[in-house]
Amino acid sequence: MSVPMAHFERMYADSEDPWEYRRRWYERRKRALTLAMLPHARYARAFEPGCSIGELSAELAARCDALLVGDGSEAAVRVARRRLAPWPHVRVEQRLLPDSWPEGTFELVVLGEFGYYLPGGASRSSPPHLLGGAEMAALSRLERRRHETS
DSSP: OOSOHHHHHHHHHHOSSTTOTTTOHHHHHHHHHHHHHOSOSOEEEEEEESOTTSHHHHHHHTTEEEEEEEESOHHHHHHHHHHHTTOTTEEEEEOOTTTOOOSSOOSEEEEOTTGGGSOTTGGGOOOHHHHTTOEEEEOSOOSOOOOOOO
C-alpha cells in the first residue's frame, strides 16, 4: 500500500462514509454504470477488493451466488459487515492488497477506485489463478498516482 493504513483509519474515524458513497450523485451514478456494464446478469463467484463501506457490494450481492469483499481498513470492514449482513452469501474480510489475494478463482473481479493506492506494479501482479477467465471491471486507472495523505 502506497498510503499508510493509518491515513484511512483516520478518515473513517472522522466519518463512517468519508467518500460520501451514500450521498453523492456521482457515486450513485458510478455504481449504476458499473452494474450496467457487467456482461452477465449473474455470477457464481465474485471478488471486490477495496470495498470500503460496501455500497457497491450490496448491489453486487443481488447478482452473485457467492461474493467475497474486502478492505484494508478495519473501520471500513466493520461498516461493510453491518451493511452486508442481510446477505448470507456475502463474506467481508479485512484484506490488504497486494499481499492478501484470496485463494480460488472468480467469474467476476471488481477493482474499484483503489488501484492507485497500490505500490508501483502491484496492480498488475495479481495471481494468475485469480483472474483466469474472470470478467474484470476496473473503475480506475491501475497505475500508481501520487496521493497526498496530509
